[in-house]
Amino acid sequence: MKIRDLRTQSGIIPRLTVRWLMIAAATIFAFWPTWTNLWRSTAGGTAIGYVFVLPLLCLIAAVGTDLRRGPDLPIHDRETDKIVGGIGLLVSLGLQALLMPRFAENYELMHIDVIATWVFVWSAAVLMFGLRPVNRYWAIWVVPIVLAPLIYRTLATELGGTRFDYSIIMVLVASAATTIAVSRTWRRGFAGFVGSSVLGAALVYYLSRQYPTAPLFSIQLLPALGSALLVGGFFYLYERRGRSWKPFERPLRNPSTSTSNWTILVVFAAAIVMFFTPVPTAQGVPVSVGPPATADPRLIVPAGWREFSTNEYDWPRKYFGSTSALTRQTIRADTPNPAWDTQMRPRTVQMDVVQVRRPSTLSVYPSNTTYDLQNARVSPTVRVELSRGVVAEMYTVVDDSLLLTWSNLNFVWTRGDGAAQRVTLLTVDNHEPNALFPEPKPSMASNGSNTLAVLLRGRISTVDSESQYKDLGMLQSLGRLVVEAQKW
Known part of the structure; x- marks a missing residue:
């Protein structure tokens, strides 16, 4: 050259x-x-x-x-x-x-x-x-x-x-x-x-x-x-x-x-x-310090409530890691409360507990991705103060396909050894003992219609702006009882 x-x-x-x-x-x-x-x-x-x-x-x-x-x-x-x-x-x-x-x-x-x-x-x-x-x-x-x-x-x-x-x-x-x-x-x-x-x-x-x-x-x-x-x-x-x-x-x-x-x-x-274009900030549930870890991922049912059934799901291992677990505990109040039901029917609540090794994975898959929200409208979230410094969030979901409204209160805490749990309390507006509750299942694919609606019409298409949060008082009371019932 x-x-x-x-x-x-x-x-x-x-x-x-x-x-x-x-x-x-x-x-x-x-x-x-x-x-x-x-x-x-x-x-x-x-x-x-x-x-x-x-x-x-x-x-x-x-x-x-x-x-x-x-x-x-x-x-x-x-x-x-x-x-x-x-x-x-x-x-x-x-x-x-x-x-x-x-x-x-x-x-x-x-x-x-x-x-x-x-x-x-x-x-x-x-x-x-x-x-x-x-x-x-x-x-x-x-x-x-x-x-x-x-x-x-x-x-x-x-x-x-x-x-x-x-x-x-x-x-x-x-x-x-x-x-x-x-x-x-x-x-x-x-x-x-x-x-x-x-x-x-x-x-x-x-x-x-x-x-x-x-x-x-x-x-x-x-x-x-x-x-x-x-x-x-x-x-x-x-x-x-x-x-x-x-x-x-x-x-x-x-x-x-x-x-x-x-x-x-x-x-x-x-x-x-x-x-200078803002990036969405993490608005998930704050991670609180929870009680020491136990061998059983299930939670202790508080006094005044009875556990009727327990179901375990293995699909979260694909999403949250091979060591994760999801347990559903069906609990019911021992005595009716007129503030919770005017017909004096004892309320039934589903308590879903997702346990993971790293809390960061819970922010990747928020609580709404673990339920089928197809044809549903979700309310804005509200922060709820529980006991021992635990902070929860609550939102309601109007399911147009089932003609039901269900409420979701969830909080996240660490359990001593670094593992974390997301505890979700679910209620429905049907207070009968045989009421239909949303089943935990992976929903990224099934929520495709909602994703398309948000893409074309904006978030307002899937938001319920007229929610009344009817079960807020009951879920806040139960959430405090659940927190205090654990072995601190």
Whole structure:
């Protein structure tokens, strides 16, 4: 290579680096509250840490794509670039400012701001580099959108919801990134996918068995990233056998688009607007300090109430972890209370107790996701003070399909050894002994109609703004009795 070519090459790399550093800085600044929430949830033991692994896998796929493909023709239309990039920034802002508030109660579950982040990066890249060069890596841009947090959790839950299931999905994503990177031919792509999948699955199995208490983030990160790097490195060395190991055998070209000061200004102006767009705050039930842990997750029934039946459910293990448990205790008042029923009928209450190892998982799946709320309208929540510093929340649900109204009072406390319980007290407006109560069951899929209604019409379509909270006094009294009845 001539000296002038070397000088040209030395100038291209800093130019490309500066542009990507500006995109990275704008993204970090624009979504700083999102990164803070993601890291807090990751440290709390939830599965959202996979978001930090995806960019690394995309980088591996992008490097492999550049190594095996030559430069495209310098054909571009800056007007189109500006229009598409600007629309993309508006879409990112719309996801953050308009769509996310509609699903504020399920923020930890859906994390729409993660999708907004990726759209922002793509839009900024289009403005900085042009639509044609960016779409050259279309397969890489698609993967994080397809693997949005809600889809990732749903896939892992359908597989079983274990640490192995969450991690094996990341191995498959890493295998897809490896395939994109090494597929000079379809045979090499297939070999790369199989090799990365086998190696990654073996690493997940080994780490899960040898280090069962290791943070979930480490099990998601190490096998996926390690298998992609090892298999990708093997194919790189194999391709370079007998030749120079220099990564780029062809000269680098200058970016085919020029980045003006106005382009940079637009990107950072959008970042400032995104930074000041509020992110839903955690408005869940406060975690209180509860009584010491017991071998039996069921609660002691307070005096004045009798337990008629007990049911156990195993489906929460897919959602809250393999050590979680859900128990339903049916209790009934010994004596009628005219304040609770004018016909002097003893009230029946369902007491559902979800016990998990990490309290953070309860914020991912709030109480309304453990019941079928299809065709239902939910009231605003009210805070209820119980005893011993325990704080609960209550809301009512109007079930239009069953023509019933039921009340839900729930509180969360820790039980000494770090385990946490969410205690839910349920009543219905039918006070007969054989009244129908909502059954605990996973409802993310069955609540799809409500989700669609919120998406199209807003939260007002599923909100009961005229609730009277008729059972508030009874549930508050019973909640205090339940708290005091435990062995403190």
